[in-house]
Amino acid sequence: MSPASLLLAWLTLATPPAGEPSDVPTPPPTRAPADVYALDDAAFVAQARRDLETLRQGTEGLRRLREEAFRSKALYRREQGVPYTPEEKQLLVSTWAAFFDCFLSTEVVRQRYWDFLKAPSLLQPKKHAWGFLLTHAALASELAQGLAFADLAGGQAQLNVLLDEPGPEYGLPARAFSRFKEKVVHVGTTTQLFTGDGYRATLNPVLAKAGILNEPGVPALLQAMKQDSQSARSRLLLRGPVLFAKAAADLTQESTARAVFPVQKTVAEWMGDTRVYRVGRPLISREQTLALLPRMAPGDVMVARQNWFLSNIGLPGFWPHAELYLGTAQELAQAFDADPEVKAWVATLPGHPETFTAHLARAFPAKWKEYNGQDAHGDPVRIIEAISEGVSFTGVEHGMHVDYLGVLRPRLSAVDKARAILRAFTFQGRPYDFNFDFFSDQTLVCTELVWKSYAPSKDMKGLDIPLVSVAGRRTLPANEIVRVFDAEYGKPDRQFDFVAFLDGRETQGDAVEANADAFRYTYRRMKWDIAQE
Incomplete structure (x- = not known):
């Protein structure tokens, strides 16, 4: 030929063959070429x-x-009369979801x-x-x-029924496996x-x-x-x-x-x-991100999403990314330097620094200088996040100017938040963990940075966010942070308070501020459903 x-x-x-007219609104003519x-x-x-x-x-x-699936071939080919255990079901569904x-x-x-x-x-x-x-x-x-x-x-009836069940937390719609086949x-x-x-x-x-x-x-x-x-x-x-x-x-x-x-x-x-x-134009406007800053505080945990910006491939769930909010150096000093518990803890550190920010400047001089600088967009650094370039200091344009953004505040003491930020500084500069290996500190993925920064220890209450198994590997999709928030919402011992949620609307080309009830549901949205209401 x-x-x-x-x-x-x-x-x-x-x-494509001709089909019924789409019910998605025609993009406005002012948009960039489609x-x-x-x-x-x-x-x-x-x-x-x-x-x-x-x-x-x-x-x-x-x-x-x-x-990995073929290494468990016997599990996939199990006879119809032998039911799966809960652990086996979790392995099968999480592997299929990934x-x-x-x-x-x-x-x-x-x-x-x-x-x-x-x-x-x-x-x-x-x-x-x-x-x-x-x-x-x-x-x-x-x-x-x-x-x-x-x-x-x-060809395995029991398995096909299991894989066809809807699993919103995994991003799996009903009959996904049958349609896939x-x-x-x-x-x-x-x-x-x-x-x-x-x-x-x-x-x-x-x-x-x-x-x-x-x-x-x-x-x-x-x-x-x-x-x-x-x-x-x-x-x-x-x-x-x-x-x-x-x-x-x-x-x-x-x-x-x-x-x-x-x-x-x-x-x-x-x-x-x-x-x-929307090349260069996320659903959330820059004005919306800047208006959010006065409500934020050092130590806040953010989850972020950009439609069709493919990150954390293989980790299912609507929310693909998590970040730690630091604020500016001035905001960091205002939050921690005068706190009595923080001052007492800092006094026990090497060199007996007077303040928390003085310790960061002395312990990490190069990192402190970078943190006090500006990002590529000319904005002050306010965020630390693990991205493909590694664990990096970034500003609002990179970390918050996205399509969907949720902000949560850990219900922890100032000294616990200061300890978490100190840990995050130690991780800054390390490579990105493309293997999602949570048991190594040499490389980190985005949720791993948040999880390890806030991990409980003998002198730190921290955040208890359990790892989950995805295809047999212990890891933490950002979706799990929102799931924990939802499960604990309204309880006296909850770990997070709600701060803000900017909810993108793909069909309208913008974002609106939504409440905690709307945010609680988001971890059950389909990862690939961009036509949000």
Whole structure:
């Protein structure tokens, strides 16, 4: 088949059949272009590089979780008459939820770039090449790992019922597993794999012209795409007679031929467009973040979310990120330096400093200097958080100018909060923990920073936030912080007080302040549901 024929086949398969009109409001005409291919070359390449890293994390997560699942093969293949224990159920559901999360993060990338034909290879080689590589690599990984997982877990009635149960705290809608099994072998997307593989063989001149073959991560992407494609093709060929016997019905009845797994109605339109609509413009306004500052205090715990900004891939739940609010150095001094208990504790530290902030300045001179500076946006540093660059001091533009933001205040003494902030300072500068290993202090993930800063000890009451098992690994999704707040709400011994909640509204393109009752429910929202009321 010629390259032109392959492109025609891709275009035919990638065009969604006509469906019912969407009930999502049409974006206002004043918004930015609703298409990643409408970005200029520099902005497009910058976005593609970020999505390459997102894709790497998502596909590596899929491989790791598939391997972990196959190590428990006997559990997945258990006979119908032998029930699962509660611990076994938790392992199975959390593994599926983490797989689901990695799968959908990969699908976001696939759908963002699937219209690469909009960028002709002769006129826009960079966009064409990047777009094809990202969308096809995502598809190959989804099919390779998805088919393997479906083959392992499919056909077991007891297991299928369990995995189909709704689990909002995990981000799992009802019948998620059944729909996943159906869509992962959809005739449109599986045929795209074969078509795309054929087109890839003709694409070397375009890749060379685009100058991306030596881009960091691209050689590894090409190798992984080849391996995933081979794995997927072998499984698909075994399924061929069954799969393609349903081809006519699939192509005429389904309105989702482009989407391997549409999480909800209209998500195909939203997945690739939302971040492009709002490039550089979160739902929460800068004015809203600045207005919140007078109500905040050093030691507050924040949870944050940006729609389609993929972080903590593999940790299910609506809230993907947690941060520790420090305030400015002046606010830190006002909160702690005159407190009698804090002064008594500080006097026992090496050098017998007079104040808490004097101790921080003496113990961490380089960190203290950085903390007293400004962030890249010219704002004072007020936050410490674990991000991909490591445990970092940031300002409101990075830490609070997001789509959803919740603020909680630990019900602890000033000296306990000062101890937590001191611990956080010791962690500043350490690398980000992409493995979510809570039993090592050498690298930290966002919730790990908060959890370890406030961990109880013999001289500190701290916060008791239990770790949970996700795919057999002890960890702490940010969602758990909100779940604990909800479970303890109104009780005399609760650990948090509510401070504020800015609730993004994707359809209106803004955010509103909501109350504690609204915030309590958020941990049960679907992670991938961006059409919030």
